Amino acid sequence: MSLLEVDRINTLYGDSHILFDVSLRVEENEVVALLGRNGAGKTTTLLTLMGVLAPASGEIRLRGKPIQGMAPARIAGLGVQLVPEERAVFGGLTVEENLRVAALTAKDAWSLDKIYDVFPRLRERRKSSGRTLSGGEQQMLSIARALIRDARIILLDEPFEGLAPLIVRDLVDVTRRLVAEKRTVVIVEQNVAAALSFSDRVYGLNNGHVVYEGTPADLSGNTTLMHELLGVHVG
Numbered sequence: 167m168s169l170l171e172v173d174r175i176n177t178l179y180g181d182s183h184i185l186f187d188v189s190l191r192v193e194e195n196e197v198v199a200l201l202g203r204n205g206a207g208k209t210t211t212l213l214t215l216m217g218v219l220a221p222a223s224g225e226i227r228l229r230g231k232p233i234q235g236m237a238p239a240r241i242a243g244l245g246v247q248l249v250p251e252e253r254a255v256f257g258g259l260t261v262e263e264n265l266r267v268a269a270l271t272a273k274d275a276w277s278l279d280k281i282y283d284v285f286p287r288l289r290e291r292r293k294s295s296g297r298t299l300s301g302g303e304q305q306m307l308s309i310a311r312a313l314i315r316d317a318r319i320i321l322l323d324e325p326f327e328g329l330a331p332l333i334v335r336d337l338v339d340v341t342r343r344l345v346a347e348k349r350t351v352v353i354v355e356q357n358v359a360a361a362l363s364f365s366d367r368v369y370g371l372n373n374g375h376v377v378y379e380g381t382p383a384d385l386s387g388n389t390t391l392m393h394e395l396l397g398v399h400v401g
């Protein structure tokens with residue numbers, strides 16, 4: 167049994183059929199990347215995992231128990247947290263206040279000290295308001311808000327978007343620290359090279375279908391697939 171099993175889910179927006187029999191599995195402490203061109207259905211997959219969208223059919227199992235159709239708060243209570251593309255940070259609150267608010271309703275919240283040990287940069291910035299943070303720091307805070315709730319599975323939607331290469335490197339380090347803290351990560355990312363650099367396994371989505379499952383090494387070596395699936399030119 168895998169930690170998370172997605173079994174032939176179909177998700178629709180009204181009449182628009184977006185995900186077609188999508189199946190995935192995620193093992194404990196793995197980093198799994200979902201890659202694909204714009205509109206492939208990556209965000210829709212994360213929203214379905216989080217319960218924001220209910221699949222019309224198919225099953226999602228967490229530790230073997232079905233969770234599809236549950237409300238997002240209930241799924242969050244089972245240890246799944248979504249870090250959305252738009253970064254979940256309150257601009258008017260300080261870093262510390264942002265973290266405290268996130269911890270409020272958690273069953274087993276981490277202490278601030280423990281979070282700051284994982285994110286030293288946030289300790290330095292703890293008195294700064296969310297809106298004064300750089301994009302990379304906001305992303306860190308957004309991830310830290312998931313971790314302080316003791317999330318076991320963290321769903322990252324395009325965490326590197328709009329960030330400079332050096333900042334992306336810092337965030338790759340942050341993701342590695344999540345793995346060191348025994349977390350499981352599902353990441354959607356357009357920055358294929360960065361995503362492949364720390365993923366254990368990769369799924370490729372195209373027009374709502376899973377068209378690839380494999381390792382980063384296999385995918386990197388497959389220039390045709392990289393181009394067709396991701397629009398990435400290699401070599």
Ligand SMILES: Nc1ncnc2c1ncn2[C@@H]1O[C@H](COP(=O)(O)OP(=O)(O)OP(=O)(O)O)[C@@H](O)[C@H]1O
Pocket residue numbers: 179182184202203204205206207208209210211
């Ligand atoms: N609220 C919505 N209502 C109707 N259709 C939607 C809605 N949100 C997304 N879609 C459509 O669903 C499809 C998949 O979108 P999704 O956001 O999951 O793609 P993605 O792979 O995450 O791409 P991107 O990188 O552009 O976010 C697209 O065709 C998109 O237009």
